[in-house]
Amino acid sequence: MVATPEKPQYKVIGTRPIRPDGTDKVIGRAEYGIDVRLPGMLYGRIKRSPYAHAIIKRIDASKALALPGVKAVITHDDFPPPGDTAMTMGEGGVSTARFMLEGIMASKKVLYRGQPVAAVCATDHHIAEDALELIEVEYEPLPVVSDVREAMSDAAPVLHENLRTRDMAPLSQTPSDKPTNIASHLRFARGDVQAGFAAADIVVEREFETSMFHQGYIEPHNGTAFWNRDGKLTVWCSTQGSFSVRANLATLLQIPVSQINVIPMEIGGGFGGKLVVYLEPIAAVFSKITGKPVKMMMTRDEVFEATGPTSGTYIRVKMGAKKDGTLTAAEVYLAYEAGAFPGSPVGAGATCALAPYDIENYVIDGYDVVVNKPKTAAYRAPGAPAAEFAVESVVNEIAKQLDIDPIDLRLKNAAKEGTPRPTGQKFGRIGAVEVMQAMKDHPHYKSEIQGPDRGRGVAMGFWGNVGGERSATAAINPDGTIKLVVGNVDIGGTRAAMAMMLAETLGISAEQVHPHVVGTDDIGATGLTGGSSSAFAIGWTMYELGLELRKKLTERAARIWEVPEDQVTYGDDGVIRGPADAEGKPREMSFKEIAGRLARTGGAISAGLTTQKQGAGPAYGGHIVDVEVDRETGKVTILRYTAVQDVGTAIHPSYVEGQIQGGVAQGVGMALTEEYYWGPDGRMQNASFLDYRMPTTLDLPMIDTVLVEVPNPGHPYGVRGVGEVPIVPPMPAIQAAIADAIGVNLYKAPMSPRVVLEALLDKER
Amino acid sequence: MTERIIITATINDEETQFMADMRDSLLDALRERIGLTGTKEGCNNGNCGACAVIMDGRLVNSCCVMAAEVEGSEITTVEGLAEADGLTPLQEAFLEEAALQCGICTPGFLVASKALLDVNPHPSEHEIRFWLAGNLCRCTGYDKIIRAVQKAAAQRGA
């Protein structure tokens, strides 16, 4: 750990207690969405389009309905007509009810292979599967466009007749009379780019392509719904945001939110992909029709083909630099596949692209483009990995051409407090320089690389981090513990982190706080677990909740001792102190002692509140990687990996390290092995874990982490979001390491054996 | 209705009789018919290891075994790992080393790691990685999982 001088001393924060959800998870008792079982439960399955673009001519379910055990078949027409209500998708993305419903069940036209056209529910999952085969659907296939550049051309087949290019805000309609696949365009600019390039001694311009990548959570999407006879709908599901599921269900089913209770089960991974509803509305409609609970769960191929991966992209980056390494200008062109409906993360990609640097002159253009592929969803630092793959690879090439150490070049241009961001506002206290310095100081960076076809690369990564609304209630138990109830889904150790932050505020141990995540009926409004927001946002809630309890306990102690309140203090060590008694003995009570006396001195004490705070702290990471390239097979082996990151404050260092290591692993997958392999018909040809190659234990070494702590001044405990940053640097760091090993720059991710071999063959020609 | 059969097997040291559909995999039977939901479905085609169980001393993916095949077999699932009076050193090590995050792959990793340590009590890092390559984790990057297995192995030897 590398802590800056501004980091205070803590008692609980920085320690490593066992996570509250741990035991249940190692004995198989933790209840996930896939584990929900209710009496009389029916099983639902979805009939999906085999075509990537087609008109639905006819759906005939009569044979399926005749199968014993089948209870209902539904189509788009079983939902209320959707409006154009704007719906926030949680990652800053916005959709309309119409688009959202089309993704749940197509009406007249299918826009990607795997799009639902009908669904069936039956008494048993085998029967439901048999019934799928019996639903007859007649299609009229249409031409397919699945490449982002093709989709932007005037000759491309149009996916949505009514789509017009919008500027900046997805819902600000710009009048134009031409149907297009370009859903929106945004631009960020600073300074005078032409003058910047004129001042440069060298200019490097490169084109990049990245594949669509899937989040790859191991738990498939699922949802169970029970629509009771009193009109109350209960939904158990695997989600990153129960309140957003509730809002989406209310809009899609056109019932009030108060009629819906969404219970978030343990979540088996999300990474942004579980912010969208796919199954819950269908299960709800089935339950309304049948009067029984209905459970739905996707198969793995459905998850690949019909949930929300991240955009495939085409990116162009041009950068200019002076001989001394000063970056003078940049042009970044980002074209992101949105999938079948508007809403790629190109905006976030654009704001992250140049974020590690202070460059006087730049233009960043971003295009959100619809194609015949599944609608993209958020995936860990949405949009940033592709954008920084391109920018960082160019920065590394500039360093090489100028013969400057790549970290020195970055230090020379590093963003600092006061550097303007592309969106206009200036950075506050950030840790880019500290991260770069820690990389430079690391033994890994100082070590020698030995052996042929081995190389080293470095790259930076950035994510802005967000906050959001959080609610919590805390009730003091007479045994000196706290029952803490929250609504935010714990996806990366939030229960542990919030218990620790409340404990820190109260001067008690983390084990004295017992956190519970509950459903929407049982807690106040709570935002999404996403955008690396949870530790930051719930940390604020814990801090304010802790202060509230301290105040109440201080008042109570004054009452117990019969002394004026202003003579009683609550110490950071959890001891309440008052003036000396008649015998001159200091009055003291520990948290536990007073907890035991509350009932008979005026009643138990609890507190509850909702917070929504500004001040989320952006964060930087920098990675160092050594690779070996096999010239025969094109396989790249990772020999050593070090991930440095400014984490603000590491609340629970083990879980912070775990977040970083997990992000690295996903980034390595993007860099080397993971890929959506498309046929000309718009069909993904590798929709299984066998062929969509996520890294295994054999593909990775141990991943060293260095936690740099530059506390976020916008947070009582200095928390910055941690989860997303580490997925950003791996692609460019590995790109640079491969270039260092075999002298070939690759511009396509994944840099699979095929890509490596093609580049080596090209070089020999 | 599809055809049902009655199957008898020893599951977590209990002789268990259950009714299964002819088409049920062992995974289906464990989760849907018996109610042992600790074993997870991640892919249903043998590529993720979330459904790993030990069957007659061998590590298998229960999604690739038919329920009908287990007549007379001995099966250990994640629910059968812990002792009545507490966790095993392997489970403790997973907690202490922070080897789990979302936890969905954890049952499979624990079962697979137990199967490894049963046949190879002192594996090298590479042997652990080789043995666990059939189990996918998307949260941890494996680092802490490997360390947990190393720690449990060291404790076993102690």
Next chain:
Amino acid sequence: MVTVVIPSPLRRFSGGVERVEVEGASLRQVFENLGRHYPELRDRIVYDDDLRPGIAVSIDDEITEDGLLARVRDGSVVHIMPAMGGG
């Protein structure tokens, strides 16, 4: 006076002007006054007495969580941007 910085894609609605000085103690008032000069621009930012979905606003380098009710002071600088979230 409060300075509103118009992002380049929206400058079509401000006659190419990048910075506009307007009166106002809250974002609601600021955008109301902005709309007196550039009604189309206001409609790109404000919808149904709220920030348009997908729009975020920073006041003095801090993205506000208070929507149109956010307070501004004399000399404040306001930036308009696409809303960002995360995974």
